[in-house]
Amino acid sequence: MRIVVVGGTGQTGRLLIEALREEGHEAVPASRSTGIDAFTGVGLKEALTGADVVVDVTNPPDREDAGAFFRTCSENLTAAGREAGVRHHVTLSIIGLERATDLAYYRAKLAQEAAVAAGGVPFTIVRAAQFFEFLDVLMRANTDGDEIRLAPVRVQPVALSDVVARLAAVAGAAPVNGTVEVAGPEVFALDAIGRLLAAPGQRVTSDGTPFFGADIPVDALVAGPSAHLAPTTLAGWRAAAGG
Structure with missing residues (x-):
């Protein structure tokens, strides 16, 4: 299967290219560094010709313009995909978007979706x-x-490698024409994680602190009951990372 990974030279994209190739797919990175610009549309027609699947893991160069970036890239990618006969468009997004719309970046991701x-x-x-x-x-x-x-919120953090594995599995499967979730196996209060990761002498507080400037519900970032739960725990990830 020929799979084009848009944003394929970034951190997530590089790992995804490797994972897809290990599964026997023809994985092709597409980014501005390879002459393909999803925002302007330059090179998209050529890049998507013969592609079965497109996976979008792009990030905007400037978060202040994230809404226009995500919307325009997705419109360009789906238009080029229709013309090329792409059978499956996969997009990486974030859990809890509707519950955290005070965050401009989350509103931008909703526009992308x-x-x-x-x-x-x-x-x-x-x-x-x-x-x-x-x-x-x-x-x-x-x-x-x-x-x-x-912020006094709960999170369900996940290893990037587990997200990449899930993206690869989804890309190789049939489209669901909807949303799926992937999260870690554990739910933590954010301040509890902070205490685990803080350096000696640092203290963690959570009294009314907003999440990146926004007040969001305490469980806004926790996955739903049908989410795919990845295997890597926080302790396992810290051990692997040497932390």
């Missing part, structure tokens, strides 16, 4: 929980001196 659903190509949207690899970024963004202020 809507464009994919309206694009006329059979599709599957894979909503993932926050990556373990994202936790350090989250902590640093909320650190002031020795204090780490984390």
Whole structure:
């Protein structure tokens, strides 16, 4: 099966290309560095010719313009996909979008999902929980001196490698024309994770701290009952990462 991975030279895309090739697929990376720009449409027709599946794992260069980026890329990709006869369009998204619309980036992802659903190509949207690899970024963004202020929300973090494995499985299967979820096997309060990962001398507080500037329901980022639960635990991921 010929599978084009848009954003295929980024962190997630590179791992996905490897996983797909290990499964015997012809996996082709598509990104601006390979001469293909989903936002402008440059190179899309040529890239998608002969493709069975397109997987979109792109990220905007500027989060402030994420809405226009995601919507335009998805419209261009589905239009080119229809013309090329693509049979399955897979998009990586985020769990909890409707429950956290105070976040501009989440609204942008909802716009992306809507464009994919309206694009006329059979599709599957894979909503993932926050990556373990994202936790350090989250902590640093909320650190002031020795204090780490984390929102009082619960999360179900997942290893990037598990998300990639799930994306590869979905790409090789039939489209569901809807949404599926993938999350880790454990649910944690975000401040509890912070205490596990904090350096000596740092203290973690969660008194009214917003999640990236937004107040969201405590369980907004937790997966639903039908989610695919990945195998890697937080302890397992930390051990593998040498933490």
